[in-house]
Amino acid sequence: MSFPGYPVRSRAAQVAAMLLALSAVGLVSGCDSDDESAGADATTEDGASSGAGTASAERIRARIIGNTVGGTMSPDSSYTEYYAEDGTIHGPGYEAEWRIDGDRMCFDYDEAPQADCYDVRIDGDSVSWRRDGETEGRGTIVEGNPNNF
Numbered sequence: 001m002s003f004p005g006y007p008v009r010s011r012a013a014q015v016a017a018m019l020l021a022l023s024a025v026g027l028v029s030g031c032d033s034d035d036e037s038a039g040a041d042a043t044t045e046d047g048a049s050s051g052a053g054t055a056s057a058e059r060i061r062a063r064i065i066g067n068t069v070g071g072t073m074s075p076d077s078s079y080t081e082y083y084a085e086d087g088t089i090h091g092p093g094y095e096a097e098w099r100i101d102g103d104r105m106c107f108d109y110d111e112a113p114q115a116d117c118y119d120v121r122i123d124g125d126s127v128s129w130r131r132d133g134e135t136e137g138r139g140t141i142v143e144g145n146p147n148n149f
Helices: 011-029 057-063
Strands: 068-073 077-083 088-091 094-101 104-108 116-123 126-131 134-142
Touching (some): 068 126, 116 134
Antiparallel strands (some): 068 077, 077 088, 126 134
């Protein structure tokens, strides 16, 4: 077997090329496309997710609380909020409240008749807010309160 422009001369090289090609196919097929319906990933002892599965309450507290998240919610509304450890949310010109209910994060803004609760996915510094299996918002976690809200 040879690939265009890359002649393979020995049987060992042919086998190595085939194994390399199969490994690449395995890696690509294991990549996560936009299908976020996969089950939650395994978690470590501190509740940290090993990937982008639904975060545990411990993971939410460790990554979101005491930090700022900026992003967008559907449809096309942007936000930047600091989530204080006392359960308050501080944004530009407003305050609200947050709480963790099970493994969901809930937000209570005065104008809303009830709190909005979301499943949270955290992957590095990226966060997505999900409800009923749909992503309703995305954001980026920034350490601390750099905007002094």
